[in-house]
Amino acid sequence: MDNSVDIKKEVMFDMALAEKHDGIYLKMHELVRKGSILECDKPWEGEHCGYGQIINDGEKYRLYYRGCGGNDGVWKTENGEHGVWCVAYSYDGKHFERPNLGIYEYNGSRDNNIVMMNAPDDKYIDNLAIFLDENPTCAPDAKYKALTGHRVGEEKRLIYFKSADGLHFEKAGILDVKGRFDSMNIAFYDEAMGKYRLYMRDYHSLDENNKIEYEKENHVRDVRLCFSEDFINWTEPEPLIYSDPLEIQLYTNNVMKYPNTDMFFGMPTRYIDRAPDVKNYKYLPDVGGFRPLLLQQYGGRGGSAMTETMLMISRDGYNFNRTREAFFTSGIENGDNWVYGDGYFVHGMIETESDFRGEPNELSLYVGHGYRARPVTFERYTLRMDGFYSWRADFEGGEVISKPVTLSGGDISVNFATSALGFLRMEILDENGAFIEGYDTGRMFGNSISRPCDFDASLSKLKGQTVRFRITMKDCDLYAITFNK
Numbered sequence: 001m002d003n004s005v006d007i008k009k010e011v012m013f014d015m016a017l018a019e020k021h022d023g024i025y026l027k028m029h030e031l032v033r034k035g036s037i038l039e040c041d042k043p044w045e046g047e048h049c050g051y052g053q054i055i056n057d058g059e060k061y062r063l064y065y066r067g068c069g070g071n072d073g074v075w076k077t078e079n080g081e082h083g084v085w086c087v088a089y090s091y092d093g094k095h096f097e098r099p100n101l102g103i104y105e106y107n108g109s110r111d112n113n114i115v116m117m118n119a120p121d122d123k124y125i126d127n128l129a130i131f132l133d134e135n136p137t138c139a140p141d142a143k144y145k146a147l148t149g150h151r152v153g154e155e156k157r158l159i160y161f162k163s164a165d166g167l168h169f170e171k172a173g174i175l176d177v178k179g180r181f182d183s184m185n186i187a188f189y190d191e192a193m194g195k196y197r198l199y200m201r202d203y204h205s206l207d208e209n210n211k212i213e214y215e216k217e218n219h220v221r222d223v224r225l226c227f228s229e230d231f232i233n234w235t236e237p238e239p240l241i242y243s244d245p246l247e248i249q250l251y252t253n254n255v256m257k258y259p260n261t262d263m264f265f266g267m268p269t270r271y272i273d274r275a276p277d278v279k280n281y282k283y284l285p286d287v288g289g290f291r292p293l294l295l296q297q298y299g300g301r302g303g304s305a306m307t308e309t310m311l312m313i314s315r316d317g318y319n320f321n322r323t324r325e326a327f328f329t330s331g332i333e334n335g336d337n338w339v340y341g342d343g344y345f346v347h348g349m350i351e352t353e354s355d356f357r358g359e360p361n362e363l364s365l366y367v368g369h370g371y372r373a374r375p376v377t378f379e380r381y382t383l384r385m386d387g388f389y390s391w392r393a394d395f396e397g398g399e400v401i402s403k404p405v406t407l408s409g410g411d412i413s414v415n416f417a418t419s420a421l422g423f424l425r426m427e428i429l430d431e432n433g434a435f436i437e438g439y440d441t442g443r444m445f446g447n448s449i450s451r452p453c454d455f456d457a458s459l460s461k462l463k464g465q466t467v468r469f470r471i472t473m474k475d476c477d478l479y480a481i482t483f484n485k
Helices: 278-283 290-297
Strands: 009-011 018-022 025-028 032-039 050-056 061-067 084-090 114-117 129-132 144-152 155-163 170-175 186-190 195-205 219-228 255-257 264-266 269-273 305-309 312-314 319-322 350-352 362-369 377-384 389-393 398-402 412-430 435-440 447-452 466-483
Touching: 050 129, 050 362, 129 186, 186 255
Parallel strands: none
Antiparallel strands: 009 466, 018 398, 025 389, 032 377, 050 061, 061 084, 084 114, 129 144, 144 155, 155 170, 186 195, 195 219, 255 264, 264 312, 269 305, 312 319, 350 362, 362 377, 389 466, 398 466, 412 435, 412 447, 412 466
């Protein structure tokens, strides 16, 4: 039986490539804060802006986001209209500008960046999620698709909009999918499957033997997956399966295909209601007076709940490894944070140039700050390329023996970092674990996102063969291995 793995790039999001390991562990890394890229201070924006999405249209990056404000129980824009959907443009991922689209009139002017606005007698747009359809058979007038949860009669339904240019949308129908949909519902075309995936919000109930830590609710906000070949007919939504059975409330799921891999990557928003810890609230930021008001007036989750972000990884997009520890929290208390709705990540990421001369590109991610306290600002954070996790060996060192891998015959490079004393060494073994002469890199050191692995013998001689790797590390982080053709 052939159990070898045919891979192009292995990002160290898990230990799946390792058949056995000693002294190596999976390490999650932290983001670097870079500052604001957009302040939502226009009259049609405000303190409830959020649910951002990044789309590369082939020429520039588009940041779509909800614009609305008001802490009086009604999400609305300054002149009393319900929320709108907006777009900002960037060519470098660092600087974003609002285009003057002239599509919708607001306060007597069309000088704004609004791409969608509900009719005055309709409910507000809450959770619109826009994506660029990469299906090669997609109709030209539906290259951009958008979904929003909306009440139709007594039911919450998923409304589908389409657009040729991502600016002028028209309602296309209602998807035949059952769910709650009361957060951002992510859809995209999976080229490998030839089908659309929809990661959507729903709920499940708890039995009397289960509970969520800190909370009294008997239901759990969850994420479900369904498929479609034509974006019209959908399979029955199934709850995602997690390696950790812990019950966790999830708001946004932020699932996407991770760039240049076959892996699925999610940055879900975790929701926690800490109401039982009431003594602590007098020390937390009052969020512009909003939290005390809700605690006193309603005594509910609006004042006592908060949000943060986790990571989850999958090889098939259905079975996920999910962190217990937070990847991103509200951070140091500043008067505007540690509140329900703070720190939602924008869906998507951008490879951007480093701010420092000679250094390689990095990943930029975007987070909303100031929710419910002031006009929201979208801020940029950076991470090393493929740097969410690494295989880590401390000073004492460690070793990994890989599962069988089928080589393409091309060069191999690594994204790694060592101390001056540390190293990474890669040896190629045959399927039975015996060293193959000529395939030993020696002890590599340095800090590079793409260091070639130099072997004395040519890798072309091993094309199509099933091999293993012995990776020895000391004071070292290994982030990714790339197998070139």
